[in-house]
Amino acid sequence: MTALETIREKLGTVEPWVENRGTHWLNPGSLSVRQVATVMNQVHARFITITAYQLPGSEGFRLEYHWDLDGRLLGLPFVIAGNSTESIFDLCEAADWIEREVHEEYSIDFTGREYEPLLLRKGDKSGVNLREEPAAKPAAAAPGQKEVAK
Amino acid sequence: MSYKIPMGPYHPGLEEPYKLDMICEGETVQDAELHIGFNFRGIEHLAETRNYYQVIALMERVCGICSFIHTLTLCQAMEKLAGLEAPPRAQYIRVVMAELERLHSHVLWAGIAAKLMGFKTMFMTCFALREKVMDVLQAISGNRVNYSMNRIGGVNRDVEDPLALVGMVEDLEREMMRTVIPIFTTSSTARSRCAGIGVLTHEKAISCAVVGPTARASGINQDLRRDAPYAAYAEMKFEVPLEQAGDVRARLFVRALEIMESCRILRQALTSMPPGEVSMGGDKFAFVTGTATSRVEAPRGEVMYSVSWKEGSRNPARVHVRTPTYANMPAVRWMVRGARLADTPLIQASIDPCYSCTDR
Numbered sequence: 001m002t003a004l005e006t007i008r009e010k011l012g013t014v015e016p017w018v019e020n021r022g023t024h025w026l027n028p029g030s031l032s033v034r035q036v037a038t039v040m041n042q043v044h045a046r047f048i049t050i051t052a053y054q055l056p057g058s059e060g061f062r063l064e065y066h067w068d069l070d071g072r073l074l075g076l077p078f079v080i081a082g083n084s085t086e087s088i089f090d091l092c093e094a095a096d097w098i099e100r101e102v103h104e105e106y107s108i109d110f111t112g113r114e115y116e117p118l119l120l121r122k123g124d125k126s127g128v129n130l131r132e133e134p135a136a137k138p139a140a141a142a143p144g145q146k147e148v149a150k
Numbered sequence: 151m152s153y154k155i156p157m158g159p160y161h162p163g164l165e166e167p168y169k170l171d172m173i174c175e176g177e178t179v180q181d182a183e184l185h186i187g188f189n190f191r192g193i194e195h196l197a198e199t200r201n202y203y204q205v206i207a208l209m210e211r212v213c214g215i216c217s218f219i220h221t222l223t224l225c226q227a228m229e230k231l232a233g234l235e236a237p238p239r240a241q242y243i244r245v246v247m248a249e250l251e252r253l254h255s256h257v258l259w260a261g262i263a264a265k266l267m268g269f270k271t272m273f274m275t276c277f278a279l280r281e282k283v284m285d286v287l288q289a290i291s292g293n294r295v296n297y298s299m300n301r302i303g304g305v306n307r308d309v310e311d312p313l314a315l316v317g318m319v320e321d322l323e324r325e326m327m328r329t330v331i332p333i334f335t336t337s338s339t340a341r342s343r344c345a346g347i348g349v350l351t352h353e354k355a356i357s358c359a360v361v362g363p364t365a366r367a368s369g370i371n372q373d374l375r376r377d378a379p380y381a382a383y384a385e386m387k388f389e390v391p392l393e394q395a396g397d398v399r400a401r402l403f404v405r406a407l408e409i410m411e412s413c414r415i416l417r418q419a420l421t422s423m424p425p426g427e428v429s430m431g432g433d434k435f436a437f438v439t440g441t442a443t444s445r446v447e448a449p450r451g452e453v454m455y456s457v458s459w460k461e462g463s464r465n466p467a468r469v470h471v472r473t474p475t476y477a478n479m480p481a482v483r484w485m486v487r488g489a490r491l492a493d494t495p496l497i498q499a500s501i502d503p504c505y506s507c508t509d510r
Contacts, residue, residue, distance in 0.1 A: 021442045022378075023228040046372075047359045049472040051456040064456065066443070067212075071377025073443060094359030097474075097480055114185075 003043060003069055010039045010119060023066075023075045025092040033078050037095075042103060045069040052102045055079070080108070086112040137138040152180060155491065159188045165504040168479075172486065172494065175448060179486045179494060184479060189509045197469040202228065202302065202435060205466060209455075210296045213507045215255045216300065218247045220455075221300035224469070226380060227457040228302050230442035232435045240304035241316040241382040242423045246312075247290065247299055248446070249412040249419070254283045254447030256405045259502045266496045267343040272333060279325055286318050301395065301483075304429025312420040319420065319453065323413040331406045344399035348485040348497030353397055356479040361474050362451020363408065364501045367393045367400035372448035385422075388417045398500040402509060405502075437461065441468075450474035450502050473507035 004017050004024060015027045028036055040047070045067040053062045061079040067074045078085065087110035088095050098109045165307050167188040172183045193212060197205050209224045210217045210343070222244055229235060236244070261276030274367035284294045290309055291297035299305050309315065334340050355368035367371055373390040375383040391407035393400035437459040444452045451474030458468040478501045 011467075021440075041283075044356075046204050046356075048452070048454055048477075049470070051468075051470040053458060053468055064441070066454070068372075068452075071372075071374065073445060075377070075443070093357045094477065094480075097476060 004072070004074075007039055007043055007045075007069075007074075010042060011035065024071045025075045025077070028076050028078060032086060033063075033076075033088055034072070034086050034091060036065065036076055037091040040067050040074075041091060043069065045074065047092045048073075049100055050098045052097065052106050052108065056107065059108060063108075083107060084109040085110050086111055089113045151175075157494065159185070160483060166503065167509070168275045168503075168505050170482070170494070170498065172491065174491055175253055177488050179226070179491060182483045182486050182494075184483060186479070186505065186508050188419055189505070191509060193510045194469055194471060197466055199465065201464040202437070202466070206300060206302075207298070209469070209471075210298070212473070212510045213504055214295060215258065215504060216251060216448045216450070216453070217296045218251045218299055218509070219446055219453055220432040220471075222248065222381070223444045223446045223453050223455045224457065225302055225370075226446070226449045227298045227430060227444035227455045228435075228437065228459075230444065231437040231440060231457065231459050232302060233438070234303040234430050234435075236304040236381075237282065237427045237430065238382070238424045239308070239426045240428045242419050243290075243305045243307075243309055243428060244300070244381040245383060245386065245419045246315075246416060246423075247287070247297065249416050250283060250287050250290075252412045252449045253416075254280060254287065255502070256409050257326075257330070259403075259405060259449075259499075260334065263496065263499055264334075266499050267339060269337075269339050272330075275333075279330065281321070282318070282322055282325070284357050286315060286322075289315065289318070301429055302435050303432070304427070306429070309420075309423065316417060316420050319413055319416045326409050326413070331409070334402055334406055340402070341399065342358075343493075343496060344500075345397060346395075347398045347493050348486050348500055349395070349397045350481055354481065354484050355359060355396065358477075358484070360451070360478045360481050360501075362448070362478070363401055363404045364451065364478045364481065366391060367404045368396035369394040374445055374452055378445060380444070380446060382419065383415075386418050388415050394454070396498060401500045414421075437463070448474055450504060450507075451478060451490065471510050473504070475501070475504045475508045475510065479503055479508065 003073055011031055015029055018025045048066040048068055051064040060080050062077050064077045087099055089099055102108055152173050155172045155174055158504050159167045169185040171183040172179045190230050193481045197208055200208050206221050209220045209383045257276050257280045261273045264272035264276060286293050291299050349372050355365055355370055371392055376390055388411045391404045393403050418489040439461040441456060441458045443456045445452055454472040457466055482498055486494050489497055
C-alpha cells in the first residue's frame with residue numbers, strides 16, 4: 001500500500017487522490033482539519049503552510065493546507081462558511097505563525113488556541129491586509145465580524 | 151530572579167528588524183518570545199494589482215539574497231497555469247543561477263557568522279569571496295542583486311560561453327577549500343563558539359517543521375532538489391550533506407559541505423549545458439483558472455508559492471509565499487533555551503534568517 005493510500009485508509013475516506021499540476025489533492029469531505037492533521041502526524045508528513053482564499057461574495061473562505069510527504073506535495077482544501085475554523089496548533093506546532101497570519105490578514109478565528117500579540121503589525125485590528133468586504137455590506141454591519149480597516 | 155532582555159528590533163548585533171525578548175536567569179536564557187512584522191510590506195496584496203510581467207519584478211524584491219529563487223518559484227507556478235515548460239537549456243541556466251545564488255548566500259552567511267564570533271579577518275575573507283561569486287552572477291545576468299533572469303517559459307539571457315565560467319567556479323572552489331572550509335571546520339575559535347551551542351534536537355526540528363540547512367543539521371534528510379526535482383536537477387549528481395548534532399557547528403558544517411556540492415553541480419551544469427533556445431518566446435500568455443503551487447530549495451530551505459489565476463485576467467488573483475525563514479524562525483525559541491546570553495546573536499544567525507523574506 002502506498003503512503004497516500006495509507007492516509008486515505010486512516011482518514012476513512014473514499015475520495016481519491018487527484019494529482020493536478022504537481023500537487024496531490026484530496027477532498028476532505030466532511031472530515032475536520034484536526035482529523036487530517038492527526039493522520040498527517042501519524043504518517044510523519046511535514047506541515048508546510050496554509051493558503052487562504054476569500055471566496056466571491058460572502059461565501060466564506062477556502063483554506064488550503066499543505067503537507068510534504070517524502071517530497072510529494074499534498075493539498076487538502078477546506079471551505080469555511082463563516083469566520084472561524086478549528087486550530088491545529090496543538091497538533092502541529094509548525095502551524096502557529098501561519099494561523100496567526102491568516103487570522104490577521106483575513107480576520108479568521110482559529111478556535112481552540114490562544115493568540116499571542118499580532119504577528120505582522122501593531123494594534124488590535126485584524127483582516128486589514130487581504131480581506132475584501134462586499135461593497136453592499138459595510139464592514140461595521142456584518143454580524144460577528146471584527147473591525148476591518150480598508 | 152528572572153528578568154527580560156529585549157534584543158531588537160534594531161539591535162546593532164543583528165541589524166535586522168525583528169525582536170527577541172529573552173527571559174534570563176543570570177546569564178542563562180530560560181525562554182524567549184519572537185516578534186516580527188516591523189517592516190511588513192504587504193507584497194502578496196500588491197501582487198494582485200500587478201500583471202504577469204510586473205509580478206515577476208515585484209516578487210524579485212521579496213528577498214535581497216534569493217531574488218532569483220523567488221522569481222524561479224513564481225515562474226514555475228505560472229508556467230503550470232499557462233501549460234508551458236521551459237526549454238532544456240533554460241532549465242540548465244536556472245540550475246546555474248540557483249547554485250550561484252546558494253554560494254552567494256552561504257558565503258555571505260559565513261561572513262556574518264564570523265563577525266558574530268569575533269573573527270573579523272574571516273569576515274573580510276568571506277566577503278571578498280562573495281564578491282567573486284557576484285562577479286560570476288554579473289557576468290551571466292549583468293546584475294549583482296536582482297538578476298532579472300527568469301521569465302514565463304524560460305530565462306531572459308543565455309549563457310554565451312558556459313565553459314568560460316567553469317574556470318571561475320574552480321577558482322571559487324579552490325579558495326573555499328584553501329581557506330573558508332578548513333578554518334571554519336578546524337579553528338579553535340569557530341569550535342569554541344559553535345560546538346554544543348544552540349542545539350535543536352531532531353525531535354524538535356520535526357515538530358517545528360524546519361527546512362533547509364537548519365533541518366539537515368538536525369538530522370532531517372530532506373532536500374527538494376533531490377526529493378522533488380525541478381529545473382534540471384534530476385540530471386545532476388550531488389550529495390545532500392547531513393549532520394546529527396543540531397548545534398551551530400552542525401549548521402556551519404552543512405553549509406560548508408553544501409558549498410562544495412554547489413560547485414560540483416555548477417561544473418556539471420556548465421559543462422553539459424544542452425544547445426537550443428532559452429525561452430518559449432512570445433510575450434502574451436493565457437492562464438487557465440485555477441491554482442498552481444511550486445516549490446524550490448532556496449539556500450535557506452524550501453520556498454513555496456501558491457498562485458491563483460482567473461482565466462482572461464492579466465493579474466494573479468492571489469499569490470501566497472511561504473519563505474524558509476518563516477518556517478525556521480520559530481525554532482529559535484528552542485535553540486536559545488539554556489544558552490548563554492552572549493551566544494544568542496550567533497544562535498539566531500545560525501539559521502541564516504532573512505527578514506526581507508519574512509516581512510514580505
